[in-house]
Amino acid sequence: MNIHTIVIPTPYPIGDVNAFLVKGDRLSLFDVGPKTPEALEAIERGLKEAGYNLNDVEQVVLTHHHPDHSGWVDAFPEADILGHEYNDHFLRKTPEFMAYRTTFYIQQLQLQAVPEQYLDKIVEQKEALLLYGTTPLTKFISDGEEIPGHPGLKAIYTPGHAQSHLIFIEESTKEVIGGDLLLERVAPNPLVEPPTDLSYERPKSLIQQQESLKLLRDLDAAKVYPGHGDVITSVNQLIENRLKRDEMRLEQLIHHINGPKTVLQLTMDLYPANYKTELGLTLSKTLGYLDCLIRDGVVRVEEVNGVNIYTPA
Ligand SMILES: [Zn+2]
Known part of the structure; x- marks a missing residue:
């Protein structure tokens, strides 16, 4: 994958967030940082380094709806905005x-x-939804779908940390744009969120997260480009560590x-x-x-x- 990383500051404890500019038949930006002036500056700087400006981006693709990833959908009025359907609730905020x-x-x-x-x-x-963008999606992406302009780059639905979460795998090189499914330094919080069907039945986020990690493990990814931190190369090792750590926490909890x-x-x-x-x-x-x-x-x-x-x- 022809991929250029843009590191964007956030006001959140997690620190910087990554956006990935991918040049295929279309120029796509995966994630767009929180809606702060500092983040927009970083995006513009990063695009410039790669020889582009905001208007050159033809589509924005979201890994999930959290504000550190989706804020600046508003900076690309001409671009298509792609992501899992659930993002739209947080962009439209009806x-x-x-x-x-x-x-x-x-x-x-x-x-x-x-x-x-x-x-x-x-x-x-x-x-605290101020740092979310307000531009709705122009196209919904679902599990298994190929990203327009990027033949061989496939979306995989991986809920847990977010109910809108997608990762994207390049099938020939096994490179993955991973959002917050797997991060080197922290285990993403299994946040409680309303279900995609807008019923009152709570999704079991940690169980989903574990299933999503196992899905990633089965893909045998060579590299994960994560939402935060450096590129991950020992992907399956890190997944094993995460799953083991959960088991240890379960042991602790049961005693209480x-x-x-x-x-x-x-x-x-x-x-x-x-x-x-x-x-x-x-x-x-x-x-x-x-x-x-x-x-x-x-x-x-x-x-x-x-x-x-x-x-x-
Ligand atoms: Zn994040």
Whole structure:
């Protein structure tokens, strides 16, 4: 793949985000950074290094809808904007979708036993949507589809970290544009997000993430160009490490389920140092592990007075 990396600053703890300019029959930019002036400068600089400017980009392709990846869809009015259909909810932000999203999160947080006074704060934080772009997709890409202008470059649906997540594999060279599926330094958070069918059934994000990692493992990728950090070459080794690390966390968690517990209680047990400042992120991790323990048949869950109670199976 003829690929040029553009490193873009973000205001988030994760640090810089990568965008990838790929020259095929069309000139495509994979991911576009958060909607900050600094990010736009970095994009323009990176394009210039490769001999292009903003107007030369013929299509923008999104790995997922999170704002560090999708913000500057607004900088390419002439370009086609491609991605998984789910991105569109976060680009369009219709009042109906935003209301549905708030209701979904409040229901979930109540099930997790989060006290009333924290609900707004967590949901509001999640509403920090200012760094998202506002240009809707011009084309939906689904699992298995080839990217226009790039024969042999195929999208693979890989939900978990985001319900919109796609990776792109060049079939001849086994190079992968990986978004946030696999990162060298951190395991991406299995964020709780509303499901693609807009029902109220919560996707089991960590289980999805593990399945997506196994999918990537089976592709035998030679290289992953990740959303953050350097190119990954020991792809399957890193995947094994991630899966093993999850297993270790499950072992730890199971010891804390010595009687009936809520997600909030278990989050306080597992993350005593961080749960207060990062409640949303630590809750989603705990919940992810609990989903795995239920899958493995060692824990069961029962709704009592509107709150989910976890007990040993
Ligand atoms: Zn990211």
